[in-house]
Amino acid sequence: xxxxxxxxxxxxxxxxxxxxxxxxxxxxxxxxxxxxxxxxxxxxxxxxxxxxxxxxxxxxxxxxxxxxxxxxxxxxxxxxxxxxxxxxxxxxxxxxxxxxxxxxxxxxxxxxxxxxxxxxxxxxxxxxxxxxxxxxxxxxxxxxxxxxxxxxxxxxxxxxxxxxxxxxxxxxxxxxxxxxxxxxxxxxxxxxxxxxxxxxxxxxxxxxxxxxxxxxxxxxxxxxxxxxxxxxxxxxxxxxxxxxxxxxxxxxxxxxxxxxxxxxxxxxxxxxxxxxxxxxxxxxxxxxxxxxxxxxxxxxxxxxxxxxxxxxxxxxxxxxxxxxxxxxxxxxxxxxxxxxxxxxxxxxxxxxxxxxxxxxx
Amino acid sequence: xxxxxxxxxxxxxxxxxxxxxxxxxxxxxxxxxxxxxxxxxxxxxxxxxxxxxxxxxxxxxxxxxxxxxxxxxxxxxxxxxxxxxxxxxxxxxxxxxxxxxxxxxxxxxxxxxxxxxxxxxxxxxxxxxxxxxxxxxxxxxxxxxxxxxxxxxxxxxxxxxxxxxxxxxxxxxxxxxxxxxxxxxxxxxxxxxxxxxxxxxxxxxxxxxxxxxxxxxxxxxxxxxxxxxxxxxxxxxxxxxxxxxxxxxxxxxxxxxxxxxxxxxxxxxxxxxxxxxxxxxxxxxxxxxxxxxxxxxxxxxxxxxxxxxxxxxxxxxxxxxxxxxxxxxxxxxxxxxxxxxxxxxxxxxxxxxxxxxxxxxxxxxxxxxxxxxxxxxxxxxxxxxxxxxxxxxxxxxxxxxxxxxxxxxxxxxxxxxxxxxxxxxxxxxxxxxxxxxxxxxxxxxxxxxxxxxxxxxxxxxxxxxxxxxxxxxxxxxxxxxxxxxxxxxxxxxxxxxxxxxxxxxxxxxxxxxxxxxxxxxxxxxxxxxxxxxxxxxxxxxxxxxxxxxxxxxxxxxxxxxxxxxxxxxxxxxxxxxxxx
Numbered sequence: 001x002x003x004x005x006x007x008x009x010x011x012x013x014x015x016x017x018x019x020x021x022x023x024x025x026x027x028x029x030x031x032x033x034x035x036x037x038x039x040x041x042x043x044x045x046x047x048x049x050x051x052x053x054x055x056x057x058x059x060x061x062x063x064x065x066x067x068x069x070x071x072x073x074x075x076x077x078x079x080x081x082x083x084x085x086x087x088x089x090x091x092x093x094x095x096x097x098x099x100x101x102x103x104x105x106x107x108x109x110x111x112x113x114x115x116x117x118x119x120x121x122x123x124x125x126x127x128x129x130x131x132x133x134x135x136x137x138x139x140x141x142x143x144x145x146x147x148x149x150x151x152x153x154x155x156x157x158x159x160x161x162x163x164x165x166x167x168x169x170x171x172x173x174x175x176x177x178x179x180x181x182x183x184x185x186x187x188x189x190x191x192x193x194x195x196x197x198x199x200x201x202x203x204x205x206x207x208x209x210x211x212x213x214x215x216x217x218x219x220x221x222x223x224x225x226x227x228x229x230x231x232x233x234x235x236x237x238x239x240x241x242x243x244x245x246x247x248x249x250x251x252x253x254x255x256x257x258x259x260x261x262x263x264x265x266x267x268x269x270x271x272x273x274x275x276x277x278x279x280x281x282x283x284x285x286x287x288x289x290x291x292x293x294x295x296x297x298x299x300x301x302x303x304x305x306x307x308x309x310x311x312x313x314x315x316x317x318x319x320x321x322x323x324x325x326x327x328x329x330x331x332x333x334x335x336x337x338x339x340x341x342x343x344x345x346x347x348x349x350x351x352x353x354x355x356x357x358x359x360x361x
Numbered sequence: 362x363x364x365x366x367x368x369x370x371x372x373x374x375x376x377x378x379x380x381x382x383x384x385x386x387x388x389x390x391x392x393x394x395x396x397x398x399x400x401x402x403x404x405x406x407x408x409x410x411x412x413x414x415x416x417x418x419x420x421x422x423x424x425x426x427x428x429x430x431x432x433x434x435x436x437x438x439x440x441x442x443x444x445x446x447x448x449x450x451x452x453x454x455x456x457x458x459x460x461x462x463x464x465x466x467x468x469x470x471x472x473x474x475x476x477x478x479x480x481x482x483x484x485x486x487x488x489x490x491x492x493x494x495x496x497x498x499x500x501x502x503x504x505x506x507x508x509x510x511x512x513x514x515x516x517x518x519x520x521x522x523x524x525x526x527x528x529x530x531x532x533x534x535x536x537x538x539x540x541x542x543x544x545x546x547x548x549x550x551x552x553x554x555x556x557x558x559x560x561x562x563x564x565x566x567x568x569x570x571x572x573x574x575x576x577x578x579x580x581x582x583x584x585x586x587x588x589x590x591x592x593x594x595x596x597x598x599x600x601x602x603x604x605x606x607x608x609x610x611x612x613x614x615x616x617x618x619x620x621x622x623x624x625x626x627x628x629x630x631x632x633x634x635x636x637x638x639x640x641x642x643x644x645x646x647x648x649x650x651x652x653x654x655x656x657x658x659x660x661x662x663x664x665x666x667x668x669x670x671x672x673x674x675x676x677x678x679x680x681x682x683x684x685x686x687x688x689x690x691x692x693x694x695x696x697x698x699x700x701x702x703x704x705x706x707x708x709x710x711x712x713x714x715x716x717x718x719x720x721x722x723x724x725x726x727x728x729x730x731x732x733x734x735x736x737x738x739x740x741x742x743x744x745x746x747x748x749x750x751x752x753x754x755x756x757x758x759x760x761x762x763x764x765x766x767x768x769x770x771x772x773x774x775x776x777x778x779x780x781x782x783x784x785x786x787x788x789x790x791x792x793x794x795x796x797x798x799x800x801x802x803x804x805x806x807x808x809x810x811x812x813x814x815x816x817x818x819x820x821x822x823x824x825x826x827x828x829x830x831x832x833x834x835x836x837x838x839x840x841x842x843x844x845x846x847x848x849x850x851x852x853x854x855x856x857x858x859x860x861x862x863x864x865x866x867x868x869x870x871x872x873x874x875x876x877x878x879x880x881x882x883x884x885x886x887x888x889x890x891x892x893x894x895x896x897x898x899x900x901x902x903x904x905x906x907x908x909x910x911x912x913x914x915x916x917x918x919x920x921x922x923x924x925x926x927x928x929x930x931x932x933x934x935x936x937x938x939x940x941x
Contacts, residue, residue: 061387083840091831093852108844
């Protein structure tokens with residue numbers, strides 16, 4: 001799939017939103033392209049929902065402008081914008097049947113009855129609920145209700161689909177299933193979609209691009225792989241996936257010291273004397289590490305946590321610092337790893353990230 | 362992987378905008394229907410100003426004027442407090458209110474405990490019986506007491522020489538009148554209990570008495586305070602009972618009436634009216650604070666309390682609550698008997714002649730149909746205003762300050778005793794030069810006054826129902842380009858229908874039974890049944906007054922019955938979407 005990199009479909013330009021003295025959004029600027037699936041990701045209170053509601057016009061921003069398809073929609077009420085929306089609570093009308101819920105917007109447009117019915121059937125088939133037209137929302141499961149909400153949001157063929165934590169109220173299995181269906185549907189319809197979520201796994205799995213937010217500002221925008229591999233800040237590194245943080249001192253442009261160990265580390269602009277070194281648990285190497293190899297160090301296994309397909313070991317290095325490392329079940333068996341054992345590990349230089357010394361932990 | 366080709370297309374800009382100053386504020390543009398909503402909110406605000414704020418303001422002004430309308434500051438108050446005959450009423454009112462409150466709360470607590478915390482038999486029936494006093498005008502217990510303990514009363518001997526006309530009669534009558542109000546609050550308070558607290562206490566081997574003192578009582582302390590405040594205010598401001606059975610024992614509510622209707626001393630009436638307002642406002646404020654705390658008591662994860670059978674306790678409480686219920690029924694039943702006996706106590710042959718109201722004069726059954734008409738208008742118009750008003754304050758966009766103050770205004774009527782509101786209405790609508798003066802002496806003023814009088818409880822019912830409706834319905838319909846009024850009509854109203862019916866029956870029954878507010882503002886051609894009963898009793902025809910009271914009770918009961926039938930049918934019909 002390729003995305004048109006020409007003009008942005010949705011342009012958010014220096015948007016700020018304050019509630020009294022609290023600033024929920026500070027100077028947010030972002031461009032979203034037609035057909036893209038973008039996730040706003042961040043912890044609760046980071047401003048992701050506020051930004052979504054500003055785009056919908058439900059809570060209009062204090063300052064800054066928003067353009068959709070070239071039109072300035074900054075001050076328009078929601079009814080004059082072009083979007084469909086799905087909420088975490090589904091917000092289905094409980095006294096209307098599934099068909100009436102989906103047809104709700106279509107009926108006001110005074111289309112012929114047969115056309116409305118045809119469209120409703122088509123939409124329900126699309127979300128996999130064909131034949132359930134006459135049921136009431138309370139007779140459906142949570143996952144089915146969310147599908148109805150999705151069909152209703154898509155009924156008017158909106159240019160923009162807004163999803164506010166649509167999967168959070170569902171249990172884990174249904175959530176995963178619906179997640180892939182949602183992505184499939186979006187790819188088929190090519191509707192520009194923004195989904196708000198606090199679940200990084202969900203965002204990584206579904207998004208074309210992820211917008212990581214914290215404290216009302218955008219921390220990083222990028223593809224899932226980009227965000228995961230090259231987190232732009234210590235916050236992103238910590239929030240997306242698991243991460244170890246080690247305080248280090250710089251000894252050369254690309255060399256840092258951690259206690260008695262010295263590593264080769266990437267040069268990412270920062271030349272401070274102290275820095276924070278980041279490495280993901282799954283990037284810690286245990287097989288085929290030769291004594292004296294670059295970036296190798298001795299570690300003691302403190303304890304291990306069995307997590308199904310792999311094991312997360314808590315290692316102690318340099319006489320006290322803890323480090324998490326993920327080892328495959330194979331490696332565990334082959335090396336017969338046990339708590340208390342002393343092992344040799346390596347931190348591959350191309351998997352390390354350096355951030356400011358005072359950053360985090 | 363195609364994802365990898367998607368370079369981040371966004372450059373984050375710095376924090377300071379190029380101009381260096383504050384970026385221009387976005388002024389949200391209102392849609393057409395936003396303007397309609399704002400217009401409706403402004404209309405509602407104007408309605409409150411005319412029917413509530415201005416009348417009360419006029420009352421306040423009146424208390425600081427002399428007979429010619431000159432401002433004399435607090436001179437009226439000084440004169441009032443210098444007159445021991447008048448200030449005695451304050452002492453009297455506080456005395457009967459305090460004693461009445463203690464008795465009512467004690468009995469209602471036992472009854473509520475029996476209903477919610479025991480497995481005694483007949484709980485459904487006993488609950489229904491306890492609410493019967495709500496259907497009667499407050500003068501009815503007074504009338505029944507005359508038959509029970511009056512000069513010719515059956516149980517006169519029980520009073521051991523004391524007179525029923527006076528504090529004793531007032532207290533008994535008020536307990537009957539206030540009992541269901543206290544019961545409703547206490548039942549609610551005792552219903553919200555966490556089973557796990559009791560299980561924990563049991564497992565720690567606490568004695569039943571200790572569990573009661575450390576778990577049950579603290580759990581409903583807010584309910585007790587709230588019920589106490591409500592009952593105190595009810596008794597403090599009630600007019601019907603002391604009017605009928607008070608004798609020469611003056612209380613503030615009857616003082617207002619005498620000052621205004623008897624002596625045409627409007628200024629002094631206003632002074633007493635304001636005195637009535639004071640405790641009502643204080644208890645209202647305490648009650649609001651307390652109720653807010655009550656809500657937070659039960660967490661979402663609590664396990665609802667299920668009473669376990671305890672044979673001895675269950676039977677004890679069955680006896681206690683049956684006795685209380687029997688007393689309530691005795692009072693109501695006595696009023697009924699009084700209305701069908703030929704000549705108490707000399708000729709006990711049953712008769713219907715007291716129901717032949719045409720014998721009493723020209724009015725005949727006219728007041729009854731006036732009452733019906735007014736109650737129906739109050740129920741229909743009132744429900745429409747209250748529900749639409751609550752919807753506007755809860756769900757519209759923008760105009761935040763105005764909406765919050767409307768919500769506050771809607772709370773005020775609860776703190777204004779009916780008699781004060783009625784007085785305020787005379788002063789405001791009867792003033793020369795008021796362009797709305799034409800509704801004086803018509804049915805309209807009675808309807809407007811009664812809606813205002815009972816506004817708060819209805820408003821709170823509507824707000825509670827609306828809060829349970831998904832907050833995003835309006836957002837969804839806006840995104841679907843469906844006008845709000847359509848969603849209001851097609852979704853919000855049907856979903857809230859049970860609450861809407863509750864509001865309308867509440868308004869109907871209260872409009873049928875109310876005396877205090879309307880007694881000042883009825884006219885010859887808008888005389889109501891409840892007022893007619895007071896006047897008939899004044900004229901010495903107690904039996905016909907009883908008959909009128911019973912007609913009101915019967916009408917309220919029939920309507921209430923129809924209401925529950927309707928609700929039950931509706932529940933069956935909408936089961937499909939209401940049940941989970």
